[in-house]
Amino acid sequence: MAALEKAFEAARARPPRVVFPEMGAESRVDAAVARLRNDRLAEVVELGAASEAHLAALLTTRPMKESLARRMLQKPLIRAAAMVAAGQADLMVAGAASPTRRVIEAASIAIGMADGVRVPSSFFLMIFPDGRELVFADCAVNVAPDAPALADIARASAMSGAALLGKARVAMLSFSTGTSGAGASVDLVREAAAMAGDSVGPVQANAALNSAIAMAKGIRGGDANVLMFPT
Template identity: 40%
Template sequence: MSLIEQFIQRAKQAPKRVVLPEGDDERMIQAAVRLVAEGIAKPIVLGAEEEVRALAGGASLAGVTIVDPAKDSRIGAYSAAYAKNRGVAEGLAGRMVKRPLYFGGMMVAEGDADAMVAGVAKATAQVISAAALTVGFSEGVSQASSYFVMVLPDGKVLVFADCAVVVDPNARELAEIAVTTARNAKKLLDVEPRVAMLSFSTKGSAQHAHVDKVREATAIAKEMAPEILLDGEFQVDSAIVERVAKKKCPDSTVGGTANVLVFPDLDSGNMGYKLTQYLGNAKAIGPIMQGFAKPVNDLSRGASVDDIIAVTAIASLQCGG
């Protein structure tokens, strides 16, 4: 069974209420129908009911909750909550929350949905903005980031971050990425994360400001989440090859056996995942968005119905529980 199929099977054990704000896209409606039929999630589609029904093309929408933000009685409460959280006038807040991405985000923020999956029609930056302004960030986290699940040809699974969102994180931001990724790896993969903070230096083998940043991030991350098995700084081989780790960092509890690799910036992260994908023949699942107080996941504009279902299953598992 592929990893995606495993995610779907696990999501079925406790189907979550996932809001799909782009109810004017046929793929979203088809995905919602399948999510119900296969018992993966309880989809909430945002849009005008007649338009959603027309896009369903006669397929049964039993089990799909359709919510029209323009007619929904919760809009007043969402406006008031948005205005209070953001410190803006209620008139402005009302104009924000009637937009589907923001209405969906407020459903998640206010506990009327467990997660949101969007992005077939909206740019990633718009999905991130909506999530940041409605759901907000997890405690101790200051920005959105992302991770990839890399499935190697031998079946081994590694998690890479951040390979898609944060261009040049400072030490604090890098620590946040490490901690957030570790927590999501645990929820999604049901494994104990072993986090390696990557560099071109292993435990002081090189001196440079870039190495100092990773060292500082390692210290901050350990302080943020002492329960997570995390260490650094490591070169990639010291992180994942036990033979090398025994020589270069014999005292590290993570060296040689890391399953979560945190890259120091987007240059290295993006190149690292693509090298693994194309030269190492790994399958790359992602980027999976993270950092929000509750899961909001982004889709590529070319997403297929299968992709929407996979991302919905991932969002459901990121809910935990």
């Protein structure tokens, strides 16, 4: 079963509570909300006024002066994230009308990082006409991460890939495969791959995706479904 079909099936079986802080301000968001409701894929939770529960959740995640926390809760993104932290919603969806950095900022402040995650990151789920499904990470948030950060992103992306695709096979991309090339960027990817564990790298994209090419280049794999981009 394809990733989206599995996600829809899981959502219908147990509709998550979703808050959209940009609802009413972006036509695409409103259309998505209507579809979720019509297809019974989610329970859309309205973004209400700031409450004491939101304040308590925000202060628990990020200790600060109460007066500052109350001011921050006037921002829809922060308030929506606080709803998740307070248990009033299972997730928030945002970014159609807000900069990515503001969405990440709100989640980091009000919800915090998942256990074991040090660096916030993103991934794209790429669905191709031939049925292949790949995770591309991190193509939207981190610029030139160092080796520890790249390894952290790889581990987080592997968890996302496993949740969506069943099993994550991670390839740390580079212009060089194995020991065929040298340079600072190759060394960085090699170090990150060693730190991340259970991944192949450095590896060129053709070897990461084609087992015959991988074999010819003397490396294992060729069947990656999570591609880690170094920048």
